[in-house]
Amino acid sequence: MTHFLQALLTDYDDSLSSDSYIDPMGLLIIWSAFGRQVFRNRINSVSNDVRNFTLNLFHHYLVKKLIEDDDVVLNNALQRLYQNKDGLNFKQASLIFLENVFVFSILRYEASLVDVDPAGILGISNARRRWMNEKHRPALIFTHEPAGQILVRQLSLGVSGRYKTPLMEIGFFDGNYHYHKPAYQGRWAEAEKLIAGRPNSLLGKAAYEAYKFLKACVSRPIQGGKLQFDDVSTKLTEAYARAFASPQVVGRYAKTFWLGQTELDQGAAGALFHVLEDTEDITPQEVIERALEHGLPSSEKAKLEQIVQLEPFLADCSLLFTLMASRRTQSTSDVADAWAKFGRDAMRLPQAAKAVAEYPNLPAIKGTAAAARLRQLVAAANAGSLDDQMRALAIYHSRVMQSRGQVSWLNVGSDGTIKVHARTVSLPKPESRPPGSWHNNYYLPQFRSFVNGLRGADA
Known part of the structure; x- marks a missing residue:
């Protein structure tokens, strides 16, 4: 369910989750805000693959070219459905159609x-199930409706949905796929060089064949409204398969372009980029600590320093709640004993909270639900004794779950008895969570995937 939710939403909104076992402390909304600040909404849990970045841009390039081509007139059936080429539904139909051609080309x-x-x-x-199970190769339907979609909710879960926000943030189009605002033209001029600037390149050949195909499909009626994939030219499908064979293949020809567009090799993200390019098997904590050794402007350095200060606090809040939820019934004294085995005492959370007390006022999260959550956690950490901290943490958790329309996992009775009403949580080993250790990743594994693709390396 976690992957489903993250796939559906570019930015995490835990109020929409229907699974009570996702993020019981509501911390993702906090740490993800600080991660997005570093990567400026270019990288997140659902957009981190250079092949998909490039594929989405490639398809938008084809749609933009189609709109600009005055020689292209929609066939009667599409004219009745969409009226004109510049409508959002027509663009969505074009993007889904092209995504499906690509997927079946790979197969x-x-x-x-x-x-x-x-x-x-x-x-x-x-797509593979359809490819293997149907008597004939699958048919393609030009529509933005579910009938033409390989994925359920493809407009959200497909390439164009998952990679919409990064391309908007960079400046290729707006939320309605308007390509022609003056601010976007410099971006599209660079995209033109990448995609069509070298006609004999992998991408250039794919662009030639794909545009010819798309132009024909929207201009001429498709018999019965369905195009059998067996009828799609092998020149097109092979060009697709070669140009987008793997993230590594794409990274070899698109690295310079994407670094120029995303600027992910600059500032805080750039320091992380260079660490990841040079190292393997390194934890998110180590990546950021090494990145801070690079000479960074104070504003960019602060983005990483905030994470270094924030994460031990969030990790320990999560750990204390995990201890509380580890047994069906136990006392706050039992949890205090377990907390001590992890090298923590009653002062651990208050001390960690001092470093982040003003963070709700930072531009990255000020005025958001994440800021409110963080402020509540700081208050819980400063509730008093460890027993009081546990009670405050339980109340905080209950409010998080209530905001989702869900029931809390546990409650703390007046006599200090903690009763867990959900599945109990497995305990980590104390040596795996020493004081100061991290629990959350701030999109660094996703960034590593992007970096590996750019450098033509396996993830």
Whole structure:
């Protein structure tokens, strides 16, 4: 369910979760805000693959070109459905149609082209079931409606949905896929160079074949409204498969472009980028600590320093709650004994809270639900004795769950008895969570995936 929620929403909104076992402390909304600040909404849990970044831009390039091409007139059926080429629904239909062509192209060539790697392709599992189970190769339908979608809710879960926010933030289009505002033109001029600037490149060949195909599909009627994939030219499908064979293949030709567009090799993100380029098997904590050794402007350095101060506090709040939820029934004294085994005492949370007490007022989260959550956690940490801290943490947790329309996992009775009403939580080993250790990742594993693709390396 976690992957489903993250796939549906570019930015996490835990009030929409229907699974009470997702993030019981409501911490994701806090740490993700600080992670997004570092990466400026270019990288997150659902947009971190250079192949998908490039594929989405490629498809928008084709749609933009189609809109600008005065020689292209929609066939009668599409004219009745969409009226004109510049409508949002028509653009969505075009994007879904192209995504489906790409996915089936990969399936057509995954066994015959050595570099083709289907891992990480959105919709590949559903597409493969259709590819294998139907008597004939699947049919393509040009529509924004569910009938033409490989993925359920493809407009949200497909490439164009998951990678919409980063391209908007960079400045290729707005929320309604308007491409032609003056502020966007410099971006599209660079995209033109990447995609069509070298006609004999992998991407150039794919662009030529894909645009010719898309232009024909929207101009001429499709018999019965369905285009059999067997009728799609092998020139097009092979060009797709070669140009987008894997993140590594894409990274080799798109690295310079994407670093220029995202600026993820600059500032705080850039320091992380260089650490990840040079190291393997390194924890998020180590990545950020090493990145801070780079000479950074004070404003960029502060973004990383905030995480260094914030994360031990969030990690320990999570750990204390885990201890409280580890047994069906126990006392606050039992939890205090366990807390001590992890090297913590009653002063641990108050001390950690001091470093982050003013964080709710930072621009990254000020005025948001994340700020309110963090302020409440700081208050719980300063509730008094460890027993009082546990009670305050239980109340905080209850409010988080109530905001989701869910029941709390546990409660603390007046006699100090903690009763867990949900599944108990497995305890980590004390040596795995020493004081100061981290629990959350701030999108660093996702950034590593992006970096590995850019450098043409396996994730």
